[in-house]
Amino acid sequence: MAVYFTSDTHFGDPRVLRIDRRPYPDIPAHDEALTARWNETVAPGDTVWHLGDVALGPAPERIATLLAGLHGEKHLIIGNNDGPATLAAPGWASVAHYAEIDVDEHHLVLCHYAFRTWNRMGRGVINLHGHSHGKLKPVTRQYDVGVDAWEYRPVALGTILAARRRRPAASSA
Numbered sequence: 001m002a003v004y005f006t007s008d009t010h011f012g013d014p015r016v017l018r019i020d021r022r023p024y025p026d027i028p029a030h031d032e033a034l035t036a037r038w039n040e041t042v043a044p045g046d047t048v049w050h051l052g053d054v055a056l057g058p059a060p061e062r063i064a065t066l067l068a069g070l071h072g073e074k075h076l077i078i079g080n081n082d083g084p085a086t087l088a089a090p091g092w093a094s095v096a097h098y099a100e101i102d103v104d105e106h107h108l109v110l111c112h113y114a115f116r117t118w119n120r121m122g123r124g125v126i127n128l129h130g131h132s133h134g135k136l137k138p139v140t141r142q143y144d145v146g147v148d149a150w151e152y153r154p155v156a157l158g159t160i161l162a163a164r165r166r167r168p169a170a171s172s173a
Contacts, residue, residue, distance in 0.1 A: 051112050052080070
């Protein structure tokens with residue numbers, strides 16, 4: 001069973017189409033595409049840590065339906081756009097503002113927001129965050145897991161770490 005991370009799905013929030021220039025004609029197409037990409041990536045027995053901003057605007061029933069349609073055991077790290085309906089929705093294995101977990105022999109600090117410093121950062125601990133929609137300049141051992149940075153789907157830690165290690169080939173000019 002795999003562990004995945006994501007954030008900033010913003011289901012039901014039309015602002016993301018304009019502000020983040022997501023490539024969907026409308027919110028129903030957006031929500032359908034993000035659900036399909038999630039379920040292509042995540043198996044029913046996998047775990048997903050959603051680092052906030054799940055949905056803004058839909059009725060509580062719609063949020064419950066969205067969560068029920070997403071594969072995996074889902075944990076929520078609360079974001080600034082997660083209202084009472086999202087927090088109370090059935091389907092969360094846990095709901096918190098912050099978490100520290102171990103995955104693949106790495107200790108992770110999870111929060112919706114990127115930190116300047118975090119617990120044991122000098123000892124190799126990794127900070128995963130959302131909120132910035134792929135627009136922050138990366139710093140050492142800190143990674144944005146938002147859908148805008150990962151082809152609108154959850155991402156595994158190994159993929160996250162491998163992506164930063166790749167360097168462009170040197171120019172032969």
